[in-house]
Amino acid sequence: MDLNITSVIRRRRTIGAFRPNVPSSHEVESAIELARWAPNHKKTEPWRVYWLGPETARAVVDLNSSIIAAKKGEAEAEAKRKSWSAVPGWLAVTCIRSDDQFRHEEDYAACCCFVQNLSLGLWSNGIGTKWSTGDVTRHENFFELLGIDPNLERVVGLIWYGYPAVIPEQTRQPVDSFLRRLK
């Protein structure tokens, strides 16, 4: 597809429903390669990417269902298990923690740019994503399943990817609602 940049930015949508076919590893690797060109202050390149295979993804689905079951009951947990089991591809992006609060903020900002680049890179090839920060991404077992030391890294997002089954409509506020023109 490879749309031009304005069109990719404008048309990218968060995707919750995917077709079953799994995008090729090559397409995902290309998007990860592109994403690392995100701006990052002091050249810290603070992002880390975990690419989940089916076994790890299944374990995350199970963990998420157990969290939902405890909070909202079995019926909701089963519904989530069904929808999460249909997700074709899984990445997790983390950010290396810093003891310096300002550096940590700047590094987190850089990681968010990384995730946006990743999403846009995938979208330009017809692959949708969902950036998720649900409870599961902060659960201690999630860190254990992915082999992440929570003292060293924080989770920026769980990134689902796949070919969209449905592309939702979205809106944004008019520019004048947030733009202040100064003299």
Ligand SMILES: Cc1cc2nc3c(=O)[nH]c(=O)nc-3n(C[C@H](O)[C@H](O)[C@H](O)COP(=O)(O)O)c2cc1C
């Ligand atoms: C930091 C961050 C966390 C997000 N977490 C979630 C999430 O947990 N669940 C979800 O459905 N969407 C999540 N989203 C996606 C937003 O809901 C989505 O971007 C918003 O609805 C606008 O839709 P669009 O991305 O299609 O323009 C997240 C987005 C960001 C930037």
